[in-house]
Amino acid sequence: MTATTSIPRQASPPDEPSRPPEGRGHMIRRRALTLLIIVLLIGVPAGYLVISANQSRNSGKDKEAKYTATGLTEGWPSRVQRRLYRVWIPWNATDVASYETNNWKTSRLYVQFSTTDDGLDRFLSTLKATRASLKKDDIAIGERDRHVVGWSFTGPGPWDGLTHEQKNPAPTLDVVVNTSEPQHPTVYVVSRTIP
Numbered sequence: 001m002t003a004t005t006s007i008p009r010q011a012s013p014p015d016e017p018s019r020p021p022e023g024r025g026h027m028i029r030r031r032a033l034t035l036l037i038i039v040l041l042i043g044v045p046a047g048y049l050v051i052s053a054n055q056s057r058n059s060g061k062d063k064e065a066k067y068t069a070t071g072l073t074e075g076w077p078s079r080v081q082r083r084l085y086r087v088w089i090p091w092n093a094t095d096v097a098s099y100e101t102n103n104w105k106t107s108r109l110y111v112q113f114s115t116t117d118d119g120l121d122r123f124l125s126t127l128k129a130t131r132a133s134l135k136k137d138d139i140a141i142g143e144r145d146r147h148v149v150g151w152s153f154t155g156p157g158p159w160d161g162l163t164h165e166q167k168n169p170a171p172t173l174d175v176v177v178n179t180s181e182p183q184h185p186t187v188y189v190v191s192r193t194i195p
Contacts, residue, residue: 072097072149077111085171087108088126090119095186099149104195105147110149111189120177120185127164127173134160140174145190153188156180168194 022030032184076082076089077098089096093113101108115123124130137155139146140161146152153159157180164173171193178186 002039043148055186062177072099072110072112077109081109085173085193086126087111087189088123089113089193090115090122092116092119099147102195104190106194108145108148108190108192110145111191112186113153114184114186118184121189127162127175129162129164133162134175134177135162136160138162139176140175141176141188151176151188152171153178 020146023117027056073148074097076096077087077100079086081087081098081100087109089111090113096113096131097111100108101110121131123176127133137157137159138161139159140163141151141153155178159176159178161176164175166172171191174190175193176188178188
């Protein structure tokens with residue numbers, strides 16, 4: 001048999017005034033405030049988690065679509081890609097498409113775009129080249145790279161090209177320019193780098 005002991009209730013100190021009983025209105029306000037605080041402490045983070053999870057899921061779907069693409073995808077390559085592969089695209093370029101491949105040996109960025117005469121000159125200047133640097137009827141992009149993205153270079157030309165070689169780890173750029181529409185040349189670039 002166990003003995004139970006009860007602790008006597010202590011009286012409040014004699015110099016402390018006694019508190020009047022809590023009124024019903026005060027109790028309701030106190031409980032409402034407590035409920036509001038609980039909702040804010042639990043609801044706001046829970047709402048943030050739901051929104052964050054949806055954004056993360058959508059981002060994952062976008063990345064999956066991007067990285068499972070097999071060929072050129074309409075749109076500009078990211079700034080990081082353009083900086084890494086040193087491919088400058090004129091701000092007024094149209095019909096921009098790109099595709100990136102990576103393996104343990106070589107990484108490549110394939111880019112095509114249409115631009116203006118001035119845009120072509122500015123693009124070539126980033127390679128320390130001019131239109132005179134382009135070799136007539138020279139398809140500088142190899143057959144393997146053409147096959148990867150489906151470039152045939154058989155339409156109306158002229159098709160002029162150049163290779164901008166750089167010392168590793170800087171990328172080497174193979175460029176082909178189609179000037180069949182003189183005011184709107186189309187530029188094809190393969191930039192390859194060895195990681």
